[in-house]
Amino acid sequence: MSSSMSEAHAAPPKAPARVTLVDADVHPAMPHDALLARLGGRWREHFVELGPRAAGAYAMFPRMRNGGFRADARPEQGAPGSDLGLVRRQLLDEYGVSYAVLTPMQAQSFGGEAPALAAELCRALNDWIRDEWLASEPRLLGSICPPHERPDLAVAEIERLAGDRRFAQVLLPATAEQGLGNRKYWPILRAATEAGLPVALHTGGNEMHRGAGWPSYYLEMHVWNGNTMAMQLMSLICSGVFEEIPGLRIVSVECGIAWAAALGWTMDGAWSTFGEQATTGLRRPPSEVLREHFWFTTQPIEEPDDPEHLALAFRALGMEDRILYSSDYPHWDFDAPGQTLPRSIPREAKEMILAGNACRLYGLPR
């Protein structure tokens, strides 16, 4: 259990003078009745009668630890992350978070529903975030959740909300019907970039375990998330999308970081042996594309026996200016800001990871 919560925070705190902490991965949960209330008549009836077609994450792998949540994060009624007051107390006020980026998980399976229904579910979720959370808490930033398997409807949803600067990014699942480098998804990546928004890929989604078959345990599946993101990064880089959309920025959320340096080496080795641009169509070494276009959130931070090894991994990747602290509140593998980074990381690098990098990425005042 985290430190006991004092009840002193009666009045909402005013925005802090200097931005010292940005949490890049916080999960709000939209209650079912709030979702139904925002669905149009025909689709509400449909959703009540037939429910979702895409199997939710919990239906495939029950989360062993407290159902997947911090045990203390469950409000009186409703799911963890559904009560803004508790999020304020346990996260924003508790740690003095300057800004927190909301990454709703429900959208991950919405995208796989029947096209028109998927668009309605995403619209309801985005409106609920805007009206119930962003409107009443200035420290929060939203993610636009589009129906990702229907690119044309997804672009429409991005264009609908992109004008509202409280939405700081577009959010996609880490796995979809095809690799995210597939041209099918390029219109979404272009629309986000033209709206000045990075695209966050959050672990999870329609993982059909096509490669090695289905894992048996949640533990197995949870560790697997790093590999899945590595495959998505390669899918994006090798597809040539960054030549097509030079301004595209990708945030890898909740998949760890330590594997990224090695991935860069592997891709560079293959790229040079394959004959560089002549055959792969990639003008530059893939690791350069990785450095230019990608950001990583810290959680779940790898915790080697010797913390120095993590610092070594950061240095090998050489992307300290691209790492964003994240808590993953209210999930069970929550990382508190104080304990996340190894001591040996220099102070200013730590400040950039805890706030500076996020301010630069999301255009927040320092």
Place this chain on the structure above:
Amino acid sequence: MRVVVARVEDFPPGARRIVKAGARSIGVFRVEDRFFALRNRCPHQGGPLCEGRLSAWAVADAPGQVQMTGPPRLVACPWHGWEYDLETGQSFLGPGETRVKAYDVSVARGGTLDGDVRRAEVPEGARAAGREPGPYVAETFPVYVDEEDYVVVDV
């Protein structure tokens, strides 16, 4: 009609010849020391049956445990691969109304056909494979070596 196919020494074991008999094309095969003759037309859809591969019976009592038994005496139509026993023309692709038709098959050296007419029972390989004769039967013809060691088929 008597159709001369070839001299015996030009017709080694494993060889086959396609001969014309009027409008009909006949395939003549030599398997080890026996000769067979079959209409070069598959009863299923008319494919050039006698151009097909020859193979022996594959017998398996349990999945994966397969042995080949007997000489390569099944010809597989080059189209759909339906197989027929060279001696009787019989297929074994499912329950058929007729048991095997009797055929006058014999190889005689010098002189007319020998006297006994052997009923060709279900070949040993088919019985081992537990297979039932099927409704499709390819037309067969008697073939023999005449006195000057020519292989001859009666069409």
Place this chain on the structure above:
Amino acid sequence: MPAELPREVVDCDVHCAPGSMDALLPRLGDYWRDYVEDSTARLPPSGAYPPGARTSGAEPVPQDQAELAAALERTAPRRALLSCLTLDGVHRNPHYAAAMARGLNDWMREELLDRDERLRGSIAVSTLDIVTAVEEVEPLGDDPRFAQVLLPVRSDVPYGNRLYHPLYEAAARHGLRIALHAWGRPGAAPTTTGLTTTYLEDYASNSHIAQFQLLSLVTEGVFGKDPDLGVVFAECGFAWLPALLWRFDKDWKGVWREVPWVKERPSEYVRRHVRLTTEPAHLPRVREQVAQVVEAVGPEMLLYASDHPHDHGDSGGALLRELGTADVEAILRGNAMAFYGQSVS
């Protein structure tokens, strides 16, 4: 469900399920009780039978003997063969699935079979660990009130694969049939290229998946190995069978050398070893075509099932109306007694 139901039948597919996890917790070991509470695993949501869909039926699935007796009031069957699909939703942890299977089978025996001698049970086993599934079947196999082993028709590996053979041998040894019932684990895509977005497609695809399983069972030699093994497809339809067998037989004639242990035409094995329940029937509206279809399928292949509480429209009723008394008698009682033997007589 057709309005008037035939009486005194052998009903080969009647659904039941524990109402909530509470009915099972006492039957699970303490580690699993802690696991369930910790992971807040609930009994699986019915993605297969959304409460609002007409095909899920007007009444809930009976949760105990009283509710089941009330449901059987209308048809007064001689025998009712119970299908409990709770294990479908039990994810992928093989040990959790084995514990839940044990709990479900104990629940069925103590709450239902012990209390109404008309009832016959299906042994729930998980396909995630066949060795444990065999251990679950052995002790229950000698209880005459269990007639079959129940498996979801949707699988990660086709059911003819050799990894399942020990389970089939154990079932045959105890005179138990193998039932492949519609639906399966969440996330199991119904099509070869992936998920469907409409429930209608998902619902209709149980028939497609049953066809793939039938091809696998025959080509892998399952029926050749065990002369008295029986497989019943439940809630997967049957009108698709003739067209599949015509194609399968024709292919076998050309390609049998790849599977020489398949010594007869595939349709011979299927007619000897396989049966299909009557709901959903999915039959034509044109009356004389109904009789044509049943003649091509072969009435001896069909086992009557009310599939309570599900509702697949009224073509099931049309099936019985269009057939002669001998065929109706066979479908309502005779075929099931021949297929299941003494366990349902």
Place this chain on the structure above:
Amino acid sequence: MTRLATQTAPDEAASKAVTLVDCDIHPVMLPAETSRRLSARWRRHLERYGRRSPHITDTYPRPRNQGMRADAWPEGGVPGSDLALLQHQLLDEHDIDFGILLALHGSDGYDPPELMAELNRAVNDWLVEAWLDRDDRLRASLCVPHDQPALAVAEIERRASDGRFVQVLFPASAQEPLGARKYWPIYEAAAAHGLPVAIHTGGYYAHRGTGWPSFYLEEHAGYGTIMQLALTSLVCEGALAAIPDLKLVLTEGGAAWAAALRWRLDEAWSLLHDETPLLERPPSEYISEQVWFDTQPIEEPDDPAHFMDIIQQADLTDRLMFATDYPHWDFDSPTQTLPRGVPKELREKIFAGTACDLYGLPRTRDAG
């Protein structure tokens, strides 16, 4: 040998009624023909890395003559790669009036988009130069990179003006079920140009339904079921309803299963139609109006009467078209295909009439 219509005055030329159209012939393009039609960039790519899509015999080797008619191998080529042998063994042997070419050259979805676009363009150019220009009895299917809709539509626009391309070719399995909205732009472009879309067995298999079969027999017998899945997707996702001019031709997937599928979808629709508002009418009506079937591999029930039952039950009288599938091993010969008891008028439709109407082929041709 080149067989072009001789320029004689129409009344002198002896003309014959069109009595036989073969709707499924597989020409094969040899690698040399492909690479000389590619850009330097993609030719080098192909030389270095080859195709990422597995060849069908990589996953399931065909135990019977590598899946080909044993007598269809030309000198120094593969079955279907030699026009002269095809003319001799098929067009002339069976006096076929018109033959529709379907070039299967490896499924889309595995290789880089631009390579697939160039490959399909190369196949279409080759079809014109090596086949259509050299025998006026031939028509062809337009090959398109179906998993890259924008590039596929571009290829349709490029080629649609050549009337000898009578349909667009699709596999039965692509990266997504064929009813997915991703593919609708291609269907719309085809329909706009009056071109049916032929869906041929094969393509991009992920076998995610029940896992991978063990045997070729198992997979081949399952092709009919995969075609049922493709048609179910196209109906339930609303593609047929939303694109009324779209016509489908299901090739090498059999047809007898269509009756049971119609009843299944109709009854399911009657119970669940509020979920699919695009389907205003029972699914079987869309199938009757917009879906054609090839005969091959024709189902051969023991009782031939069952064949005629299926024709009625599945409303196939004007929707079934003859195909040989030359040079594949399960080739159906025109003379023996239809069972006894098929009325003469229906035989004529199956062998020629229906195909002539669908593909706009002349009912008589000069007996050159």
